[in-house]
Amino acid sequence: MKKLINDPFDMVEEMVDGFLSANDDIVRRVGRRSIARVASPIDGKVGIVVGGGSGHLPAFAGYVGHGMADGAAFGNVFASPPARPVVEATTAVDSGAGVLYLYGNYAGDCLNFDKAQDQCQEMGMDVRTVVLNDDVASAPVEQADRRRGIGGLFWVFRIAGAKAEQMASLDEVFEIATRANANTRTVGVGLTSCTVPANGRPTFHLEEDEMELGLGIHGEPGIKRQKVAPVDDIVEAMMDMILGDLDYSGSEIALSVNGLGGTPAEELYVVYRKAREICDANGLRVRHKNVGEMVTALEMAGTSISLVRLDEEMSALLDSTVNTCMYKKP
Amino acid sequence: MPTLTGDSVRLLLDQVAIDVESNKDLLCDLDGEVGDGDHGVSMTIGMRAVRRAMDDLAPDPSVEQAFQAASDAYAIEVGATIGPLYEVAFAAAAQACSGKADVSSVSDWVQIYQAMFDAIQQLGGAELGDKTLLDSFHPAIEKLASLEGQDLVPSLEQAAVTARQAAEATKELKPMKGRASRLADRAVGYQDAGATSLAIILESVAAFAAHVRS
Numbered sequence: 001m002k003k004l005i006n007d008p009f010d011m012v013e014e015m016v017d018g019f020l021s022a023n024d025d026i027v028r029r030v031g032r033r034s035i036a037r038v039a040s041p042i043d044g045k046v047g048i049v050v051g052g053g054s055g056h057l058p059a060f061a062g063y064v065g066h067g068m069a070d071g072a073a074f075g076n077v078f079a080s081p082p083a084r085p086v087v088e089a090t091t092a093v094d095s096g097a098g099v100l101y102l103y104g105n106y107a108g109d110c111l112n113f114d115k116a117q118d119q120c121q122e123m124g125m126d127v128r129t130v131v132l133n134d135d136v137a138s139a140p141v142e143q144a145d146r147r148r149g150i151g152g153l154f155w156v157f158r159i160a161g162a163k164a165e166q167m168a169s170l171d172e173v174f175e176i177a178t179r180a181n182a183n184t185r186t187v188g189v190g191l192t193s194c195t196v197p198a199n200g201r202p203t204f205h206l207e208e209d210e211m212e213l214g215l216g217i218h219g220e221p222g223i224k225r226q227k228v229a230p231v232d233d234i235v236e237a238m239m240d241m242i243l244g245d246l247d248y249s250g251s252e253i254a255l256s257v258n259g260l261g262g263t264p265a266e267e268l269y270v271v272y273r274k275a276r277e278i279c280d281a282n283g284l285r286v287r288h289k290n291v292g293e294m295v296t297a298l299e300m301a302g303t304s305i306s307l308v309r310l311d312e313e314m315s316a317l318l319d320s321t322v323n324t325c326m327y328k329k330p
Numbered sequence: 331m332p333t334l335t336g337d338s339v340r341l342l343l344d345q346v347a348i349d350v351e352s353n354k355d356l357l358c359d360l361d362g363e364v365g366d367g368d369h370g371v372s373m374t375i376g377m378r379a380v381r382r383a384m385d386d387l388a389p390d391p392s393v394e395q396a397f398q399a400a401s402d403a404y405a406i407e408v409g410a411t412i413g414p415l416y417e418v419a420f421a422a423a424a425q426a427c428s429g430k431a432d433v434s435s436v437s438d439w440v441q442i443y444q445a446m447f448d449a450i451q452q453l454g455g456a457e458l459g460d461k462t463l464l465d466s467f468h469p470a471i472e473k474l475a476s477l478e479g480q481d482l483v484p485s486l487e488q489a490a491v492t493a494r495q496a497a498e499a500t501k502e503l504k505p506m507k508g509r510a511s512r513l514a515d516r517a518v519g520y521q522d523a524g525a526t527s528l529a530i531i532l533e534s535v536a537a538f539a540a541h542v543r544s
Contacts, residue, residue: 083405
């Protein structure tokens with residue numbers, strides 16, 4: 001294992017320290033593993049708290065700032081945070097207008113965020129939750145409640161965050177987050193494994209000429225291991241899975257190509273080129289797009305493609321400005 | 331017969347923590363086959379917190395206080411799925427020992443293990459056969475319950491052997507909970523990491539009790 005770390009068990013702590021000092025114009029510390037926007041709580045605004053394991057930056061803490069989230073909790077690498085930092089973030093961002101939790105659908109996150117929600121509600125805060133599950137490959141469509149949350153998280157954070165910024169009510173922000181999640185689909189592909197620092201060895205092994213289709217963002221195996229193919233063929237297979245899962249026809253869409261941490265931007269643009277071509281060929285109007293690292297898996301090589309079926313309101317919300325720690329749009 | 335007081339339990343949990351950490355790589359490897367490869371890391375983080383908590387306990391803690399401190403350590407430090415599960419398990423163990431000066435009989439440990447099992451099952455919602463730690467825990471508790479009235483050390487040892495065998499038998503099961511559940515058929519053939527760490531804990535408890543006796 002070659003990594004820029006000290007003691008691997010200290011990595012998260014040291015990362016949080018660096019993250020806070022690098023972004024001290026946008027966020028402040030509210031606990032050992034929790035942050036909030038400098039100005040929070042913002043009068044009358046619904047607070048959005050995101051979080052999950054470390055190892056996914058810019059998700060989750062990187063999205064705290066104007067136009068996306070108000071607070072975040074850091075877990076250990078690939079492990080949900082305990083309830084405490086979630087409670088700390090919630091308390092810091094609650095203006096009285098209520099708080100919405102947005103996180104990916106994993107057993108640990110559900111347990112810990114639910115516990116935090118219970119504790120905050122006992123303290124009199126109004127907290128609701130939308131669990132995100134955009135990963136087509138992780139369960140069949142009729143078992144969508146078992147699907148994982150991966151690269152499409154970005155769009156739900158954007159849409160819900162923009163709505164909250166307009167001083168919408170908790171009901172309204174909850175509703176649009178639910179709608180955005182229901183209309184978002186993602187498929188990932190992994191080319192290499194990654195190494196959890198405190199483990200020290202790669203999580204799994206792929207041969208030099210192999211890739212894993214449907215791979216999760218923690219190195220969980222996908223649905224099919226196969227030989228690496230030309231990227232156009234890979235993108236076609238990914239887009240087939242997405243377009244076969246949700247009817248996008250005639251809709252405006254948001255399209256994103258996400259890097260998993262170890263794939264250069266150049267390759268991501270090659271992926272985007274083909275994904276866009278397929279969208280155009282299917283008559284989908286690509287209104288919003290993003291190419292880059294949005295939800296990573298440490299240094300894993302690979303990508304995920306996300307498509308959001310937009311309506312007028314969601315599309316308009318995506319025109320708004322964003323200024324978060326790791327994503328900015330004028 | 332060993333007498334396991336609150337201070338013994340403090341030392342016992344310290345030893346359990348050492349034994350779990352020494353199996354970190356094995357537990358990560360098992361988890362890496364079907365999950366995200368961090369079970370050994372999460373357990374190590376939790377057990378290191380347990381060791382610090384045992385160090386920080388006031389002298390001569392009650393049995394209840396020692397277990398409760400382990401619960402608090404998991405609650406604050408771990409997260410993941412295993413954090414809340416061991417948090418409630420150790421809290422249930424603490425409750426089961428409330429008012430007891432020592433836990434030196436088989437029936438004391440049946441109560442402790444059963445309370446932990448029930449708490450984990452209630453929070454996690456898994457059924458037997460879902461390929462979780464319940465699948466090594468349950469047969470071990472049944473074994474121990476069948477030995478009530480007998481010497482503690484050999485009884486704990488037999489329960490630990492049962493847990494180890496049951497952990498190995500999880501290879502045949504399809505996962506229904508956690509990340510591995512999304513693989514289902516592909517995970518058959520791999521031993522469950524959580525069932526294995528539970529077996530390691532029971533082995534460590536048995537070894538500690540044997541050590542106290544000698």
